[in-house]
Amino acid sequence: MKRLLYLSALLLLILPLQAQPPQCSCTRTLEKLIIKVEREYxxxxxxxxxxxxxxxxxxxxxxxxxxxxxxxxxxxxxxxxDFFKDPHLWVGSNGTPFAAATGKFSEKLTIDFKEFEQHLQSTQDSLEGIYTMQGYKIGLKKVHTNEYIGFIIESASNAWKPKDIKFKLLASGDFTYALMDRSIQKGQYQSFHGALLFLEQIQVVLTKELPKPRIDKIQIESRLKELEGFYFKKLSEKTSVLRLPSFEYQHLETINHLLTEHISLLESSKNLIIDLRGNPGGTTDAYQRLLPYISGKFVRHTGAEFLATQTYIDNLETYKKSLDKNTSTQGTDRQIQTLKANLGTFVNFNKTGQPVYVDTLTLAPKSPQQIVILANKGTGSSAEYFLFIAKQSKKVKVLGTPSYGALDYGNAYLIDFGCPPYQLFMPTYRALRLPDYPIDNIGIQPDMYLDKSIKDWVAFALSYLEQ
Incomplete structure (x- = not known):
């Protein structure tokens, strides 16, 4: 479970697609894809x-x-x-899954960019404008009394073209947004003095360029850093909030530094809110330092069994080469030897060979008495496993909506299956809680469902903890 990869289907990062002709016919590509999946999925x-x-x-x-x-x-x-309905299994190129053939936002907006810019010089509407976000320049135009259309002006991805409709906002505070594969996400948005737009459920932040915001740059940057980043802050005398938008490997140092810097706040807070909304997962190493503060003494883990394939062995060998020369590879070497001895079969790396194992934790001498974890549809993969083990604690409640549902098959790798530039993203293990407790396409269920009428989840959690 230590190398769970994030759920790429939820990634909002845009990777430019290069025009590289396929090296196989479609028939040959399909045959190779089928062979790879049938043998190694x-x-x-x-x-x-x-x-x-x-x-x-x-x-x-x-x-x-x-x-x-x-x-x-x-x-x-x-x-x-798509037949397999596994969020950790997809085909694509250049690290990006292929888009759905159709989508709600497949239509374009008929608009003249120059006329739109001229219109913005006189608009009194605080939302209308030209915004930037990672990989895009977006225009936002009011089209009806209660509706705004977000359309592409510039895109770093060939999957989206100028004038394509990217999202819609309603005056009620609701949004409908198309991810890169044009699958639809819905939620609520917030506007910060007309300078920033925050699409909460998918953690997308747009910064206005035109018209020039009326608040100063320092205020914007401060709010932007909070929306996009990791933070730990005090909300009241009793309650603090810890925001963790990702468990990806590149954020390990940030998370560890955040916990170290605020250890006194973590120990002294009577109540703690952990905000995992939009967290696509990453590595289980990201939250190990938190467990002694939120868990009971014992944590029951459902194990996994790995399909021993040469592809997985090759990936582990590549992983070894990426490590610092002073890092021990003893554990990985043992795994590789076990896989080589059991090619084509499933392997349980747990020493006991049992489907469940129990960790005994050394609990922190001082820790919060009550903990709320906020989760939504954007909470996926290893972030869901955090929910799975955190819910075992008597002092933890999960508030929000069901999580994404991508945890039955994991530790996925992006691999070449013999027909460049096509690639396959495929998991290597299956959870041993199956078929009794499936999570894929279902999600981890919250202890308390937060409906659409609740606009500020953190404020709700604060009230819930202190009432």
Missing amino acids: PGFSAKTQDPSLYQSLKQTLHNEAKNRDDKGCQSLLKTYT
Whole structure:
């Protein structure tokens, strides 16, 4: 469980797609993809218990592949991986999953950019304007009394073109947003003096360029840093909030520094709110230092078994080479040897070989008495495993909505399956709690559901803890 990768389907980072022609015909690509999945996907047997349905899909796709161009082939390959309904299994190129063939926001907005800029010089509407966010320049135009349209002006990705509609805002505070694969996310937004737009559930922040915001740059940067970043702050005499928007490897140092810097606040807070909204996961190492402060003495883990394949062995060898020369590889070496001795079968790295194991924690002498964890549909992968083990503690309550649901098959890698530039993102293990307790496409359920009428989740959690 130590190398769970984040849920790439939720990534809002934009990776430029390079125009590289495929090296295989569509038929050949499909054949290679099918072979790779059938041999190495740990969920294959569980997801194909109706053989006739699966064989029918393959035959249909083989027939269609003969006449597909590159774009049509992408859609066909996506249809194949979508069959398995696994958020950790997708096909794409350049590290990006292929987009759905259709989507709510496949239409364009008819607009003249120069006329729109001229309009902004006289608009009295605080939301209208030109904004920037990672990978995009966005125009926001009021189209009806209660509705705004966010449209592409510039994009770093070929998946989105100028004038494509990216999102819609309603005066009620609701948004509808299309991710890079054009799948739809909904939630609530906040406006900070018309200078910043924050799409809360997906943790997207847009900064206004035009018209020039009326508040000063220092105020904007301060609020932007808070919205985008990691922070630990006191809300009242009794309650503090810890914001962790990601568990990705590159943030490990930031998280550890944050906890070290605020250790006295962590120990002295009667109540703690941990905000995991929009956290796509990363590595379970990211939250180990928190467990002694929120958990009971014992934590029950449901184990996992890994499918021993040469691809996984090769990935572990690559991982070893990426480590600092002073880092021990003894554990990884043992795993590699075990995999080599059991190619084609499932391996449980747990020493006892049991499907469940129990960790005994040394609890912190001082810790919060009550803890609320905020989670939503954007909370995925290893962030969900944090919810899974945190809910075992008597002093933890999860508030929000069901999490994303991507935890049954994990430790996913991006691999080449023999037809560049196409790539396959595929997990290497299956959870041993299956089939009794599935989480994929269901999510971890909150102890208290927060409905759309609750606009400020942190304020609600504060009231809940102190009432």
